[in-house]
Amino acid sequence: MSRRAVITGVGVLAPGGNGTKEYWDLLAAGRSATRAITHFDASPYRSRMAGECDFDPGTAGLGPQQIRRMDRATQLAVVAAGEAMADSGVEFDRLDPTRVGVGLGCAVGSTTSLEREYIVGSDRGRHWEVDQAYTLPHLYDYFTPSTMAAELAWLAGAEGPVSMVSTGCTSGIDSVGHAAELIAEGSADVVLTGGTEAPLSPITTVCFDVIRASSTRNDDPAQACRPFDLTRDGLVLAEGAAVLVLEDLEHARRRGARLYAEVAGYASRCNAYHMTGLHPEGREMAMAIDATLAQARLAPEDVDYVNAHGSGTKQNDRHETAAFKRALGRHAYDTPVSGFKSMVGHSLGAIGSLEIAGCLLAFEKDLIPPTANLHEPDPECDLDYVPLVAREQRVDAALTVGSGFGGFQSVLALRRPGGKA
Incomplete structure (x- = not known):
């Protein structure tokens, strides 16, 4: 192993x-x-x-x-x-x-x-x-x-x-x-x-x-x-x-170290489609989620929180909403999703790591940070995006996802320390 x-x-x-x-x-x-x-x-x-x-x-x-x-x-x-x-x-x-x-x-x-x-x-x-x-x-x-x-x-x-x-x-x-x-x-x-x-x-x-x-x-x-x-x-x-x-x-x-979280799984896919465009069905991101969950030995129902790419563009929001539904099925509707770029902007190659660091708050504090500035939800984005206010909730397993120019779609699974191998 x-x-x-x-x-x-x-x-x-x-x-x-x-x-x-x-x-x-x-x-x-x-x-x-x-x-x-x-x-x-x-x-x-x-x-x-x-x-x-x-x-x-x-x-x-x-x-x-x-x-x-x-x-x-x-x-x-x-x-x-x-x-x-x-x-x-x-x-x-x-x-x-x-x-x-x-x-x-x-x-x-x-x-x-x-x-x-x-x-x-x-x-x-x-x-x-x-x-x-x-x-x-x-x-x-x-x-x-x-x-x-x-x-x-x-x-x-x-x-x-x-x-x-x-x-x-x-x-x-x-x-x-x-x-x-x-x-x-x-x-x-x-x-x-x-x-x-x-x-x-x-x-x-x-x-x-x-x-x-x-x-x-x-x-x-x-x-x-x-x-x-x-x-x-x-x-x-x-x-x-x-x-x-x-x-x-x-x-x-x-050495008796403090453990924030385990990196339980990781996968990346590319849509080979367009430098900046995204397929609305979110197939490649969904494939990356599937592969990450398989590596982490997690079922969709085990996911307690998804940290979204959430860039604030229409095509991205609809693309990843579709991907979450495709990969998580009905559980997508019961899974809190939020986007940190609403608070700190999009720092390109740094933001994925900033979002990982932020996800650790969910494990440390049993608190899910919100999506700021979400006052009028897009009807085509109909999942639970934790609008405006942080939510108290225990998180044992989380996904953080990202999309990049060139068609890159990457997913990392984080698990609370002490979880199953």
């Missing part, structure tokens, strides 16, 4: 929540942290709001050289990883470094630094050839997303498997799923994993503007992301990071 992977440490930097406790408090309160963009002048753009982190790298403990070397996404990951490592109680310097791994997810890499350096090196686009003499010496690091995972490896002293996962908006789920597989197959005993993203820049904003994916409710940013609501008009971009410490269950038990 393969080994079991458990979560023993959590670190979070999110809009409205620096640190795991603040983040959980925000989710439990159903409070939205999206606001007008302050990182740059967004006045020329269609959508002018985002989920921004109140994050200062110096205050967070990074030195001047680290700040200059690292893109903001890397900074977020390193600080979140520090919290997760401390929270886990793992003495990383006493581990066999070849048994420690890293798996980090990110969708758009060092976008903010690349754009900044291009503007400088090209003299605001006046020159076709970028003059490297005007750019930072760390420009190569920004071109190579794997340097983010390398930073975490240096932090943890990891000499085992180290990888960067970039599968768009499912990256934060896929990285954790792959980390659990490393533990299950015996390639590592401890893996630092999660997702990070700092995409808030003009180039990212205009890309989402062009495809009309983002909300234009600029006069009310906190209410802009409205998953499953009839009046929704798109997603709200965001930044953030969540890093988890995954351990082999027996390794964690031997």
